[in-house]
Amino acid sequence: MAEKDENLMAMRHSLAHIMASAVRRLWPEAKFGVGPAVADGFYYDIDLGDAKLSEEDFAKIEGEMRKVIGEDQAFERSEKPIDEAVKWAREAGQPYKEELLNDLKRSGTTVAKDLDREEMGTIAGGSDSAVDTVSFYTNGDFTDLCRGPHVESTGKVGAFKLLRVSGAYWRGNEKNPQMQRLYGVAFNTDKELRQHLQMLEEARKRDHRRLGQELDLFVFSDLVGSGLPLFTPRGTVLRDELLGFSEELQRAAGFQKVAIPHITKQALYEKSGHWDKFGEELFLVRSQETSDQFVLKPMNCPHHIQIYAARPRSYRELPIRYMESTMQYRDEKKGELNGLSRVRGISIDDAHVFCTLEQIEGEFTAIMNMIKDMYGVLDMRFRARLSFRDDSDAYLGEPANWEKAQAIIEDVAKKLEIDYFIEEGEAAFYGPKIDIMVTDALGREWQCATQQLDFVQPERFGLTYVAADGSEQRPVMVHKALLGSFERFLSVYIEHTAGRFPVWLAPEQIRVITVNQEDATVEFADKLAAQARELGLRLEIDNSNESVGKKIRAAEVWKVPYTVVVGEKEISSSSVVPRIRQDLAVNGDAGGSIGVEQFLKTVANEAKSRVHKTSLHG
RNA sequence: GCCACCUUAGCUCAGCUGGUUAGAGCAUCGGUUUUGUAAACCGAGGGUCGUCGGUUCGAAUCCGACAGGUGGCUCCA
Numbered sequence: 154m155a156e157k158d159e160n161l162m163a164m165r166h167s168l169a170h171i172m173a174s175a176v177r178r179l180w181p182e183a184k185f186g187v188g189p190a191v192a193d194g195f196y197y198d199i200d201l202g203d204a205k206l207s208e209e210d211f212a213k214i215e216g217e218m219r220k221v222i223g224e225d226q227a228f229e230r231s232e233k234p235i236d237e238a239v240k241w242a243r244e245a246g247q248p249y250k251e252e253l254l255n256d257l258k259r260s261g262t263t264v265a266k267d268l269d270r271e272e273m274g275t276i277a278g279g280s281d282s283a284v285d286t287v288s289f290y291t292n293g294d295f296t297d298l299c300r301g302p303h304v305e306s307t308g309k310v311g312a313f314k315l316l317r318v319s320g321a322y323w324r325g326n327e328k329n330p331q332m333q334r335l336y337g338v339a340f341n342t343d344k345e346l347r348q349h350l351q352m353l354e355e356a357r358k359r360d361h362r363r364l365g366q367e368l369d370l371f372v373f374s375d376l377v378g379s380g381l382p383l384f385t386p387r388g389t390v391l392r393d394e395l396l397g398f399s400e401e402l403q404r405a406a407g408f409q410k411v412a413i414p415h416i417t418k419q420a421l422y423e424k425s426g427h428w429d430k431f432g433e434e435l436f437l438v439r440s441q442e443t444s445d446q447f448v449l450k451p452m453n454c455p456h457h458i459q460i461y462a463a464r465p466r467s468y469r470e471l472p473i474r475y476m477e478s479t480m481q482y483r484d485e486k487k488g489e490l491n492g493l494s495r496v497r498g499i500s501i502d503d504a505h506v507f508c509t510l511e512q513i514e515g516e517f518t519a520i521m522n523m524i525k526d527m528y529g530v531l532d533m534r535f536r537a538r539l540s541f542r543d544d545s546d547a548y549l550g551e552p553a554n555w556e557k558a559q560a561i562i563e564d565v566a567k568k569l570e571i572d573y574f575i576e577e578g579e580a581a582f583y584g585p586k587i588d589i590m591v592t593d594a595l596g597r598e599w600q601c602a603t604q605q606l607d608f609v610q611p612e613r614f615g616l617t618y619v620a621a622d623g624s625e626q627r628p629v630m631v632h633k634a635l636l637g638s639f640e641r642f643l644s645v646y647i648e649h650t651a652g653r654f655p656v657w658l659a660p661e662q663i664r665v666i667t668v669n670q671e672d673a674t675v676e677f678a679d680k681l682a683a684q685a686r687e688l689g690l691r692l693e694i695d696n697s698n699e700s701v702g703k704k705i706r707a708a709e710v711w712k713v714p715y716t717v718v719v720g721e722k723e724i725s726s727s728s729v730v731p732r733i734r735q736d737l738a739v740n741g742d743a744g745g746s747i748g749v750e751q752f753l754k755t756v757a758n759e760a761k762s763r764v765h766k767t768s769l770h771g
Numbered sequence: 772g773c774c775a776c777c778u779u780a781g782c783u784c785a786g787c788u789g790g791u792u793a794g795a796g797c798a799u800c801g802g803u804u805u806u807g808u809a810a811a812c813c814g815a816g817g818g819u820c821g822u823c824g825g826u827u828c829g830a831a832u833c834c835g836a837c838a839g840g841u842g843g844c845u846c847c848a
Contacts, residue, residue, distance in 0.1 A: 207775060319843030320774025327845045331774050334843065362841095366782080375821085375839060431848065452848070486772050489846060581848065605848095632848095669805045698805080706809035718807060732808060 163302040164310050165190035165339045167228065168218075169197045171307050172315075172335060174295035175217035180204060185297070186249045186323055186332050193349060194313070194338035198321050200249070206333050211315040214335070218313075225308030226293040230301065232286045238298065249323060249332075250298050257287065312346035313339035356595055361647035362492040368652050368711065370643075370660070371493065380490040380497035382640060387660035390691065391643060392500070394658050396478045398530070398763070399502040399635045402523045408476040408504050413456040415479065419446040425455040426613060434483045449482040454607075454632060457505045458614050461628075466618040471628065472508035472516055478639065493644040500639040506631040507616065513558060513629065517565045517587070517604060520633050524589055524602045525569070527635045530763045533649060535591045535602075536572040539563060540579035548582055550608030554629075558606050559585050583609035584629075593649040601637040601645065606630070653736050656714050657763040662756060663692040664713045666704040668720030670696060677724045681717075681749055688757040705732070714767075715756060728752075737767045 169188035176199055177183050186198030199206070206214075233241060235258045242251035290299045292307050304310060315337040323329035340346040357363075365371050370388035377383060384392055400410065416438050422428040428435070431451060438447035450456065457475045466473070481499045489495055506516050521537075528535050541559050542548045548555065562585055566573040573587075580586060584606035590598045607630040610616075617625045636642040656662055663685060665678045678694045685692040693713075695704045701718060708716040714737055717729040728746045747755075747769065759768055 205775065317842055318775060321844045322773075325844075327773075331844075333774070336843080373839090379839065427848075434846095434848090483847085486846070488772065488774095488844085491841090495847075583848085666808080668807055671805075700804095700811055701807050703806095703810050704808090709809055716808080720807060722807080730808085 159302070160304075161341060162190040164304050164341065165195040166301075167303045167307070168310050168313050168337065168339050169195040170228070170290065170292060170295070170297055170299070170303070171218050171221050171310065172214065172337065173197050173199070173297065174292060175214055175221055176335070177295060178217055178221075179210075179213060182246070184247055184249055186321075187253075188297075194316075194336065196334050196336040198249075198323070198332040198334050200323075200330070200332045206318045206335060208318060211318075215315055221293065222307050222310060224293065225306050227306045228301075228303040229291045231289050231291065233289060234286050238287045238289075241296075242298070245296075254287065254298065311339055311341040312343045313337050314346065314350070352595070356648070359595070359648045359651045360492075361494070361644040364647050364652040365493065368660075370647070378497070379487065380485060380495070382493055382496055382498070388643075390660040391654070391658055392639060395636060395642070395646075396500070396502055396639060399478070399527065400476065402526055402635065403474075403476050403502075403504060406474075406519045406523055407472075408474040411457065411460060411475045411477055413450070413453060413460075413477065413479070415450055415482075416447045417450055417456065419448050421455050421459075422448060422451075424613060425458075425610060427451065427455070431483075434485065436482050436484050451481055451483045453477060453479075453481065453501075453503050454505055454610060454630070455614075458610060458616065458630075461507050462614060462616055466507075466628075468509065468618050468620050468626070471618060472506050472512050474504060474506045476502070476504035478502045493640040496638075496640045498640075501634050502636045502639065504633050506633070507611070507618075507628045508631065509618075509626070510554065510557070510629055513606065513631070514561045514565060516631050517562060518569065520604045520631070521565055521569050521571065521587070523635055524604075525571075527602070528589075528591065531646070532655075532765050533591050533593070535589050536574065537566055538579065538588045538590055538600075539566060539573055539575045540581075540586045540588055541575055541577050542580045542585060543578035545578070548580065550584065550612075554608055555585065562587060562606075581605055581607075583607045591645065593645055594651070595648070599641075599645045601642055602633075602635050603637060604631060604633040607632060653712050653734060654714075655763065655765050656737070656756060656767075657760040659712075659714050660691065661693050661711065661713050662690050662760065663715045663717065663753075664708040664711070665692065665694045666701060666708065666716060666718045667694065667696045668701055668718060670698060673724055674720060678719050681719070681729075681753075684750065685753050688753055690753065690757055690760065708732075709734075717752075723749075731769060733767050733769065737765075739766050 166189060169190065172195070173183075173185055173188055176197070177185075180201050182202060182204075184200040184202075186200065188195065188197030235254065239251060239254045239258065242248075242254055287298060288300055289296050290301060290303055291297075315335065317336050319334050319336070320331050321334040322331050338346065338349055340349060365388070368387065369385050370391065371382045371384045373379070373382060404410075419428060419437075422431075422435065435451055436449040438449055440447060460475060461473060478500055481501060481503075483497060483499060485495060485497055490497070508516055524535075539559075539562055542555055563573075563575070565571075566587070579588075586603060586605035588600050589602035591601045592598050611627050611630055616628055618628050620626045654660070665681055667674045667678055675696060678696065682692050682694055695707065697704065705716065705718070712734060714734045716732040717723075718732070719729065723729050726746065728748045729752055730746050731752060752769075755768055
C-alpha cells in the first residue's frame with residue numbers, strides 16, 4: 154500500500170516535470186518555481202513574464218505533454234556541487250531555482266518552513282547540515298533541480314488531465330512576485346481518473362452555492378454587498394433549528410444567554426488588543442451626534458467580559474457561562490470571500506466561560522461532551538486537533554499555566570476517547586485550544602467546533618473574583634463554539650447532505666399533493682395542514698393545477714422528506730400513503746397506508762428526537 | 772489585496788470572426804384539462820445583453836474603468 158502510494162506520487166511528480174518540459178518547448182522563456190505531487194495530482198508554478206497561461210492553452214500543453222510521454226525519455230539523475238548548480242541556474246535563466254539553491258547553500262535547507270513539506274521532490278536538501286551537492290533529474294533536454302523520486306521514463310505515467318491555472322505567490326509570500334500555478338490531476342489508470350472526475354462532478358452538484366439557490370435557502374444582493382448572505386424563510390429554518398439545538402445543549406450544561414449591541418466604541422477593542430491586531434478587519438461606524446468612533450463587533454468576548462466585570466464576583470459564582478449566537482462582522486479581503494464558507498457577517502454559536510484554573514477540566518469535559526452530542530445527532534465524524542504551543546516566545550501567559558492546561562486538555566481527550574492528534578505551534582497566542590475537524594460525506598475535513606483557553610483577556614481587563622480565603626484571584630476564560638460559524642457550518646452541512654436534510658431540519662417536512670381541486674379535496678388538505686401545524690410541523694400544500702406526476706417530481710426536486718397525495722381514497726379512509734425520501738427509508742420503501750393522525754404524530758416525534766431515518770415501517 | 776477567467780430573461784444556457792425587431796428549455800402568468808406517485812396540452816408576458824465610458828457608419832460582440840462572481844495565492848483571532 155505504502156509502496157503503491159509512493160509510486161503514485163513519483164508518477165504525479167514526474168508528470169510535473171513532463172508538464173514543465175512541455176511548457177518550456179512552447180514558451181522557451183518560461184521560468185520555473187516548484188512542481189510537487191499533491192493529493193490528487195501535481196502542479197508546477199511557472200512564470201511566463203508578460204505572457205499568461207489561460208485555460209485555452211490546456212489542449213496545447215496536454216498535446217505537448219503527450220509528445221514528451223510518447224518519446225519515452227528516461228529520467229536520469231545526476232549530481233552537481235552546489236556552486237556549480239547555482240551557476241547552472243543562472244545560465245539557464247532560472248532565477249527562482251537560483252534563489253532556492255542559494256538558500257540551500259546558505260542554511261542547508263530552504264527558509265520557508267511550511268513550504269518544505271510541499272516542495273518535497275523539488276528541492277534537493279532538507280537536512281540541517283550544509284549541503285555540498287544537489288541532485289538533478291533530466292528528461293530529454295530538460296533538466297530540473299530535483300530530489301526525486303521519478304518513474305523510470307516519461308512513458309511510464311498514468312492518466313492525467315490539466316484542470317486549472319491560478320495565481321500563486323512565489324514561496325507563498327504575498328510580498329513575492331506572483332507565478333501561475335498550472336494544476337492537473339493524475340491517476341494510474343483511466344478508470345481511476347474518470348472516477349475522480351466524477352467525484353469532482355458530484356462535489357460540483359453538491360456545491361452549497363448551487364443548492365442554496367436551488368433549494369431557496371439564501372441569496373446575495375449586490376446592493377447589500379458581497380459576503381453578506383440574506384437567509385430566506387427556508388434558510389432561516391435551518392438557522393433557527395441548528396442554533397436552537399446548540400443553545401439547547403448549552404442550556405443543559407448551565408450556559409446562560411446574554412444579549413449585546415452590535416456596535417461598540419473603538420475603545421473596547423483598543424483595550425482588548427483586537428484593535429491593534431485586527432484593525433483593518435473592523436468595520437467602522439461613525440456617529441453623527443457625538444465624536445465617538447464606533448465599530449461593528451467582530452467578536453463577542455470583550456462584551457461578555459464587560460458583563461462579568463460589571464460587579465465583584467465570588468468564587469461561589471464560578472463558572473459563569475455566557476452564550477449568544479448573534480452576528481459578528483469582519484471586513485474580509487474581497488478575494489477571500491466564498492459563498493457561505495467565508496462571509497463578512499458571521500453567526501457563531503459563541504460562548505465564554507469564566508472559571509478558575511481548577512475548573513478547566515470540568516468545563517472542557519462538558520464542552521467536549523456537547524460537541525460529541527452535536528455531531529452525533531448531525532451524523533458527522535470528527536477528530537480533534539489539540540493545538541499546543543511550541544518553544545517560540547509568541548505566546549502570552551505563564552508557561553507553567555500553559556503546561557498545566559495542555560496536560561488537562563489531552564487528558565480530557567483521552568478520557569472521552571476522542572480521536573485526537575496534537576499539533577505544536579498551532580495554539581492561539583492567548584492559550585491552547587481544541588479544534589474539531591469534521592469529515593463530510595465526500596471525505597473532506599473542515600474545522601467547525603472549537604474550544605480555546607484564554608489567559609490573556611482576563612489579564613487585560615483586570616478580571617477578578619474573590620476566593621474562599623478572601624484574596625483576589627484572576628479567572629481564566631474559555632471560548633467555545635459547537636457549530637463554529639453557522640454560515641460556514643451550513644455550507645459544509647449542505648454539501649455533506651446534498652441538501653437532503655433530516656426531518657428535524659428540513660425547511661419543509663411534509664408536502665401534500667392534491668389529486669384535484671375539488672372542495673372536498675382542498676378541505677381535507679387544509680384540515681391535515683392545520684393538524685400538522687398544531688404539532689409544530691412544517692407543511693406545504695401543492696394545490697396547483699398540474700398532474701400528480703409533475704407535483705411529485707417537484708416535491709422530489711425540493712428534497713421534501715414526506716410527500717402525501719390526497720384524493721378520494723384518503724378522504725374516505727382518513728389515512729395517507731406517505732412517500733418517503735429515499736435516504737430516510739430504512740430498507741428501500743416504507744410502504745403502507747397509515748392514519749393521518751398517526752402519521753403526523755410519528756413525523757412530529759422524529760423531528761423532536763432528531764433522528765436520521767424514518768420510523769415508518771417498511 | 773494579487774493572478775487568471777467569467778457576467779445575455781427568475782434559473783440553466785445559445786448567439787461564429789461587430790451588421791436589420793437578441794433566442795431556447797425550465798420557471799411565471801392565462802386558458803383547456805380534473806389529473807393517483809419523477810415532467811398533460813395551447814398561448815402570453817418577461818432582457819436598455821452587470822454598470823459607466825471609449826473605438827466604430829454600426830457594439831451583446833472590440834478596448835478601458837468600476838461592480839459582482841469562479842478557481843487559486845495570501846489571510847482566517
